Structures are given as C-alpha cells and as structure tokens.
Amino acid sequence: MAKMQGIILDVYDKWAVILDTDGNYKKVKVKGAVQVGEQWNGYYRPGWKSAVAAIITLALLGGCLDFFSVVAYAEVASGVKIGINRWDRVVSVEALGPETSKYVKSADLTGQKAEQAVAQVVKETVSIKSDQAMTKRPLVNVTSTRADESNCQRLTQKMDGQIQQVIKLNSVVNNKPGAQNTLKKPGQSKQPHNSSAISPGRPDTKPATRPEEGKLVQPNAWPLNTNPAGKVKEKNQPGVKKDKSTPAVNNGRQNPAEKKSELSGGPGKSAGAGKGQQKAKPGKQLQNPGNEKGAKQK
C-alpha cells in the first residue's frame, strides 16, 4: 500500500473526492469526520483490482490444467484408450485401431465419469461371446501415470461395479433365443449380419458369425468354464436364469486367499493361483469373461 496526500474537494457519506499531490482526482474511502478543504492523508492499494483479476485468472487456468492432465489410462480390449484425470473424469479418448476410430469420433465421452465411460465403451464396443477360446487379453487395462498403485486400485474398484452390470446385461440378452451379441455403435441397435464386430482383445476385425437359429448362446459367466460338462453353482448370478439344458457354467468363485489385483469383468472374482494365472501387472486389469479360469470347478 502506498501513502497518499491530497485536499478534500467533496465529501459524501463514507467517500470523498480528493485532489492528490500528483494532480489526480480520486475517490477515496474516509473514516471519521472530514470536511471540504482539509488535507487528507491515507493509503491506497494501486491496481488491486488487476491483482484480484490476475489471481482469479491463474486459479481458473490452474484448474483447467489440472482438469485436463491425465493421471491414468483405461485401455479397453476393443481398442479404446481412455485418459482419466485426478477427478476420475474422462479427458481424452483415443482409438488404438482403425476399428474403433469411428466409434471414438462419434462417442462423446469427455467429461463423463471414468467408470461410466468405460462401461459404456465396453457395452458398445466389446463383443462378449460365448466362445470359450477367447483371447487371454484383459477386458480393461488400467494404468497409472503416477508411481503409486493406490490410484489404479481405486479406479479398478470403481469400474468393477459398472463393468459387472454391463456383463450381466449382456448375459441376460444372450440368454434369449436367437439373441446376438454384436457390436453396438451409438445410435444403432443391431449391426447388419455382414458387419465386422470387434471382439475384446482382437484388434483384427473378423466377420461376426451369427449363431445358428435355435442354438442358445451361452450365458456370460465368470470365470471361463473349461469343463462344460460339470454343474456349477450360480449363486453369484442372480440376474441369470438357470437353464438346465445348457451346460453348467463354472461360477468361478474366487478363493479369497488368492485374490489378485486384476479386476474381473463379470460376476465373481478372477481365478486364483493356478496354471495360466495371470501375474499382477503394474496396471489394474479388468479380465475378459472368457479369459478366466475358475479356481475350482464344481
């Protein structure tokens, strides 16, 4: 604050107009009884409004930079890479292959919550088939740009619930006779028979095959059942109707002692330690439902 001297020219309620020693007419706030003609000594803050405006601008700029800085990536097996900021919001969407480039252009995911966006991408781009020979590639791979793992774990836990619901919905849809689980693009309900579908983990497109009429599509159960002859308890699939005509699907109840940091994409947990068990990777992974092997087969 700078000291200011001047002559009081006019007095209002709590304000006065002064003529200062620099020849400047100024409106100043006055305390106490002042009268016209008196000499005034006070202080003023030069350019405080500019300072306040600069602070607000910097704060907004900092907020924008913080919002658009990516702290984690969620890579969906279908070939969509989603950048997530510290507020768990989507800030970037990138197509990793030509198959998903059209989808990325048309889908408006920026600003959405990460778990919702990932679930939407999984729902609309991943073809969850009953094919047991699915690739072992995880459904969603979460990696963090920061050194700590807690961010990955937290994001994985958030996404787990949403992905589970998507898988359940797909399971219900696929249970209907003649149902076909194909690639769904925004605005489209079904794809034509000869269109290409992107299966999770398969970057190369292959024509989707329509299941034979009358043949039921296997429900999407987690983990993958390698022994279709065995009966399996389906306690973890409340939304799925038990179909006695279909081979039992291993519920794939996970052994809590062998719980991994990998996130499964369907009901139940990922398989425990065993042959073919995926090792924990730096990022957190949402497993493909067709990729899991049950720890116990019943």
Added chain:
Amino acid sequence: MSSPREYQEKRMCNAVIDYHNGQEQVMEEVYPELMPFCLRVAAKTCDRYITEEDEESSIARLAILETFSKYSPERGAFFPFLGRVVRNRIIDYKRREKKMTIIPFSHLSSQKDINGLVDDSFFDHIIEDLDRKKEIEEFKALLAEFNISFMELAKTSPRQAAAREKARRVVEIISADPELTRQVLEKKLLPAKALQDKYNISSKLLDRYRKYIIAGVIILTCGYSSLAPYVTPSGGRQDG
C-alpha cells in the same frame, strides 16, 4: 500569515474594540464569519462532524461572546485566542457529560483524548482549511458552468503518470496563451484545432481528458493558490 488573514485578523481586533466601546451590534456582523471557524474547532476537538443543531454549536456561540468580553490585542492573535476558548468550553462540556449516570452507546467506541494540549498551529491549520474550502466552493461553482463535477473528474482523470503529465502540459500551454484561455472560458470548449496545429497535440488526448484539462485551466487562470500546485506539470508536493 497571508494577506487575507492579516486583513481578517485586523478586522476582528477592530470589532472587539468597538464591542468594548459599547457597540454590541458589531458582534452580530462578524458572527457569520466566526461561526464556521468555531464549528471546525469543535469538530476537531470532538473528532466528529458538528452542525449548527448540535449542543456543541451553542457552546461555541457562548465562547464567541466570552472571547469578545475578554480579548485584548496584548493577548496575541484573535483567532488562536477564540479557538482556545471554544476548545476549552467543549472540553468542560465533555467532562460534565462523563459524570452523567446514563452512558450512551457512542461512548463505547474508542474516542480520542480531547484533553491534550494544542498550540497555535492547530488553529492555524483550521484557518487554512477554511480558506481552502472557500476556494474549492468557488471552483466547484465554476465547474458547474462547464457541466463538470468532482465525481466526473475522479472517473475521467488520467491514471497513467505519462498521460497525466501530458495533460498537465496542455493545461500549462493553454494557461500561458491568453487567446486560448479566453476561448476556453468563454466558449466552454477546448481549442482543439489550434492546439493540434500550433502545438502538435493529439486530438485523442484532448478528447479523452477534456474535463481534466478544463479543470486545470480554471484553477491556474482564476488563481486558486491552494490548488494550483497540484495541477502544474512540476507537481505540487506541498500546499501553496
């Protein structure tokens, strides 16, 4: 002391002498001149604005009567004497107020100690303030003829020091040229064309700070000595 002050001091001494000689109507004639000074002293003593309706105003009137009764030129200047009498009576009144059982809420606020001794410079400053006030009131009336107010000057005066210095140079140029000054005072307009052609002053500067320049020309032309140091290009740091 300035010449007007000396004249006023002499006039008051003569009025006191006449009052002692039995001409009591002399006090009625000088009363309007003395009252603003007494109110200022009361305001400075009480540290608040005093009006004619306040109790302190009636105490000031009694102090004037007492001064005329007791003053003589051997006791020094008239106005410092009058100021001390007014101040002492106000202090006595405040002391009597403190003894009252009812204490108003205004007493809870921190108040300046009014019992402190003051010297003659205290009253000299008050007299200077009153002289400045007269000049400012005349200046305000002249500005009103140009449709300019102090608030407008506060809004439109140049903020940048460089622009302010340029405007002050224009004020000096106009004030030094009688023809340009006459045009400003009579036509109530700035002689923009003459300034552009003769002194190469940009029209943008004249348009933007027109009111500031006109106010400066009025101050320098009409001889407001207390305000002139503030508008000259050299800059007045002290009151003239």
